Amino acid sequence: MKIVVAYQWAPDPQEATVGESGTVDFSRAKPAMSDYDATAIEVGRAVASAAGASLVGVTVGGASVAQPVATKAALSRGLDEVVVVSDPAFESAGTLPVATVLAQVVQGLGDVALVIAGDTSIDNGARLLPPVLGALLGWPVLTDVQTLQFDGTAATAARTLPEGVQTLSLTGPAVIAVSADSAKPKAPGMKDVLAAGKKPVTVKSAADVGGAPAPEGVVRSTAKPSGPARKGIKIDTTDPAAAAAELLSALRAAGALS
Amino acid sequence: MNTYVLVADSPAVSELVASAAKLGRPVVAVVVGPESVAKAVAAPGVDKVLWVSEAAGQAAEAFAPAVADLVAADPGVVFAGRKPAERVLLGAVAARLGAPVVAGATAVAAEGGTTVVTHGTYGGIAVATVAYDGPVVLVGDGGGALAGGGTAAIEAVAATPGPISVVSLAPSTVEAVDLAGAARVVSVGRGLKSADDLPLLAGLAKALGAELGCSRPVAESLEWLPKDHYVGISGQHIAPDFYLMVGISGQIQHMGGCRGAKLIVCINTDKDAPVMHQADYVLQGDLYDLVPAITAAV
Ligand SMILES: Cc1cc2nc3c(=O)[nH]c(=O)nc-3n(C[C@H](O)[C@H](O)[C@H](O)COP(=O)(O)OP(=O)(O)OC[C@H]3O[C@@H](n4cnc5c(N)ncnc54)[C@H](O)[C@@H]3O)c2cc1C
Numbered sequence: 328m329k330i331v332v333a334y335q336w337a338p339d340p341q342e343a344t345v346g347e348s349g350t351v352d353f354s355r356a357k358p359a360m361s362d363y364d365a366t367a368i369e370v371g372r373a374v375a376s377a378a379g380a381s382l383v384g385v386t387v388g389g390a391s392v393a394q395p396v397a398t399k400a401a402l403s404r405g406l407d408e409v410v411v412v413s414d415p416a417f418e419s420a421g422t423l424p425v426a427t428v429l430a431q432v433v434q435g436l437g438d439v440a441l442v443i444a445g446d447t448s449i450d451n452g453a454r455l456l457p458p459v460l461g462a463l464l465g466w467p468v469l470t471d472v473q474t475l476q477f478d479g480t481a482a483t484a485a486r487t488l489p490e491g492v493q494t495l496s497l498t499g500p501a502v503i504a505v506s507a508d509s510a511k512p513k514a515p516g517m518k519d520v521l522a523a524g525k526k527p528v529t530v531k532s533a534a535d536v537g538g539a540p541a542p543e544g545v546v547r548s549t550a551k552p553s554g555p556a557r558k559g560i561k562i563d564t565t566d567p568a569a570a571a572a573e574l575l576s577a578l579r580a581a582g583a584l585s
Numbered sequence: 586m587n588t589y590v591l592v593a594d595s596p597a598v599s600e601l602v603a604s605a606a607k608l609g610r611p612v613v614a615v616v617v618g619p620e621s622v623a624k625a626v627a628a629p630g631v632d633k634v635l636w637v638s639e640a641a642g643q644a645a646e647a648f649a650p651a652v653a654d655l656v657a658a659d660p661g662v663v664f665a666g667r668k669p670a671e672r673v674l675l676g677a678v679a680a681r682l683g684a685p686v687v688a689g690a691t692a693v694a695a696e697g698g699t700t701v702v703t704h705g706t707y708g709g710i711a712v713a714t715v716a717y718d719g720p721v722v723l724v725g726d727g728g729g730a731l732a733g734g735g736t737a738a739i740e741a742v743a744a745t746p747g748p749i750s751v752v753s754l755a756p757s758t759v760e761a762v763d764l765a766g767a768a769r770v771v772s773v774g775r776g777l778k779s780a781d782d783l784p785l786l787a788g789l790a791k792a793l794g795a796e797l798g799c800s801r802p803v804a805e806s807l808e809w810l811p812k813d814h815y816v817g818i819s820g821q822h823i824a825p826d827f828y829l830m831v832g833i834s835g836q837i838q839h840m841g842g843c844r845g846a847k848l849i850v851c852i853n854t855d856k857d858a859p860v861m862h863q864a865d866y867v868l869q870g871d872l873y874d875l876v877p878a879i880t881a882a883v
Contacts, residue, residue, distance in 0.1 A: 336625065336863040339837075340707035341712050341836050341837045341859070342835050343707065343710060345710050345711050345858070347711065349711040349712055350711070351706060351707055351710060351711050353849065364714075391628075409628055413618060415788060421685055421686060421705050422679070422685075422686035422873040423679055423680070423683065423684070423685055423686060428678070444838055446819065447818070447838075449708075449838075450707050450708065451688050451706070451708065452688060452705060452708050452818035452819055452838065452841065453686050453687070453688035453691075453724050454652075454667070454672055454688075454819060455600070455675060455676045455686045455688075455722075456725075456726060457676070458649070458672050458673045458674075458675065458676020458677065458679075459676040459677075459679050459680050459686065459849060460676075461649075461673075461676065461677075462653065462676055462677040462680035463651065463680045463725070464680065464718045465650075467646065467647065467649075467675045467747045467748055467749045468646060468649065468677075469644075469669075469673075469677065469749065470648060470669045470672060470673060471669045481602075483752070487811075487812055488668070488669070489659045489755075489757065489761045489813050490754065490756065490761075491754050491755050491756040492754070492755045492756075492757070493751060493753070493754050493755075494751070494752040494755075495644055495749055495750065495751050496749075496750055496752050497679055497748055497749040498748040501643040501749075506805065507801065507805040507806065508806070508808060508812075511806075521668075543685040543715075543717065544685060544702075544715040544718070545713050545715065545716045546713050546714070546847070547674065547701070547714045547715065547716055548714045549706075549711055549712065549713045549714075550711070550712045550714070551711060551712065552709055552710070552711065552712050552844065552880060553712065555845075555846075555847060557849060557862075557863055557864055557865050558865040558866070559862065559865070559867060560865060560866050560867065561867045561869070562867065562868050564868050564870035564875060566877035567870070567874045567875050567877075568878050568881075568882065570868055570870070570875060570878065570879070571878040571879040571882035572865055572882055574850065574868065574879060575879070575882055575883060577866060578827060578848070578850075581828045581847075581848055582826075583769070583827035583845075583847065583848050584769075584793065584827070
């Protein structure tokens with residue numbers, strides 16, 4: 328039995344530079360795994376060990392996802408092996424094409440009982456990858472999961488909704504997106520990093536998974552975000568009381584405070 | 586061709602219905618939930634309700650394949666909110682239609698079979714207008730309750746649930762917060778040294794007549810405030826008259842949830858924090874000096 332963790336190795340848009348016309352340049356941003364995916368691996372490790380399953384990491388992305396620094400970073404967090412689909416064509420592919428390839432890899436692995444993913448992607452934040460992946464596989468999907476138990480066939484999951492803590496049961500195979508508070512990922516130690524170097528890595532190209540994805544749309548124009556222009560007025564804080572008074576009168580003048 | 590709004594358990598979909606109506610096609614709401622929700626959604630602006638009845642103990646997610654079948658019978662552009670079950674229904678439709686997934690849309694138009702969407706990219710650092718061949722699925726702000734007095738027909742649809750069920754719901758003991766609807770919001774970040782200092786912020790919020798929010802780590806790593814209190818791309822999307830950010834660095838994932846605020850004020854010790862370039866009023870200094878001073882001055 329296998330449990331899969333779908334993870335993302337991508338740069339943080341915080342480090343991208345945005346041109347005047349809204350072009351986005353990631354060339355100076357360093358790709359990494361976000362904390363949310365590290366959390367998913369941590370949860371996956373616990374669940375796989377309890378169920379006696381092996382834990383397989385799967386990712387789809389550009390050239391960087393297949394670099395040893397990337398696969399080792401993932402493996403050192405407790406995965407038993409990784410399968411990476413690496414091709415420039417997947418550099419900034421959308422949710423549907425990425426989910427389509429992930430589904431294909433999961434099906435190819437065989438005997439997968441559960442797919443676990445982090446709850447937010449670092450790029451577009453639509454939080455739809457697990458739902459689309461589950462639907463492509465024809466498996467039930469639950470998101471925002473904080474605690475997860477799995478015995479090999481049935482899973483019990485709990486999550487906090489505004490109305491309270493909801494506990495659900497489901498029978499696998501299934502796709503589960505876990506929230507950031509579902510585990511506290513530990514930083515990998517020296518031993519983990521050394522062990523990671525010896526674990527199996529399978530690299531596939533776009534050609535291995537049915538070819539490069541067709542572009543999802545035609546970009547007609549790009550721009551910088553509109554939204555209200557920010558004034559950037561600095562208030563001197565040497566004297567906190569004076570700063571407070573200045574701020575409050577500015578807010579009142581702007582009608583934001585009565 | 587129809588435009589769809591997916592509804593899971595909660596009829597708070599006014600923004601989605603308003604966006605759907607702009608495409609100028611019949612608006613069909615696909616509702617998974619009790620009959621009361623179907624009735625609340627049969628509101629002005631909605632032309633038809635397809636209702637999948639959910640019995641007690643069932644999870645809306647269990648009906649995702651059924652919802653995908655309903656939309657696939659006559660595909661069109663699909664809108665849904667960001668709540669967990671709403672996203673699962675929307676994902677099922679995207680997979681069935683082979684439709685692109687779009688978040689953060691600010692404008693949607695239909696040009697024949699082409700759907701033209703203007704949306705934020707990479708969490709909102711830039712904006713793109715993209716022409717998609719065929720329908721797309723859009724995830725966005727649900728909005729509030731719909732107006733009463735609608736005449737849309739409700740058509741009950743029989744569906745078999747998938748293998749997910751609700752075992753229990755332990756009602757929340759904390760009061761729910763409506764950040765999205767608040768006129769003023771004060772949020773606190775990791776600049777706060779201890780949960781013991783939260784009353785400082787609660788006091789400021791109270792004095793200003795504001796709701797108290799936070800950054801994601803304060804809710805999810807430190808667990809100092811409930812999860813529905815954090816602002817950002819994966820949390821609450823707010824557009825208050827004014828937003829005061831205290832000890833928050835202003836990473837893109839946070840700012841993606843508050844870009845619509847009319848006025849942003851920040852308090853931060855670090856002159857190089859990203860938020861210092863994204864605010865209307867910048868107070869560089871220690872929150873432990875400035876927060877009490879502002880509270881006292883109101
Ligand atoms: C996929 C993904 C999704 C995410 N989604 C969200 C989201 O929806 N919402 C969100 O908020 N984050 C989100 N994040 C996290 C985000 O990237 C940031 O890590 C987070 O917002 C930082 O929180 P913070 O500003 O509270 O903490 P920090 O970044 O640690 O900032 C603390 C700030 O406090 C200041 N400070 C310290 N002491 C004081 C003092 N005494 N007085 C005044 N200022 C002080 C510091 O200068 C610093 O700027 C996401 C991240 C990822 C990868």
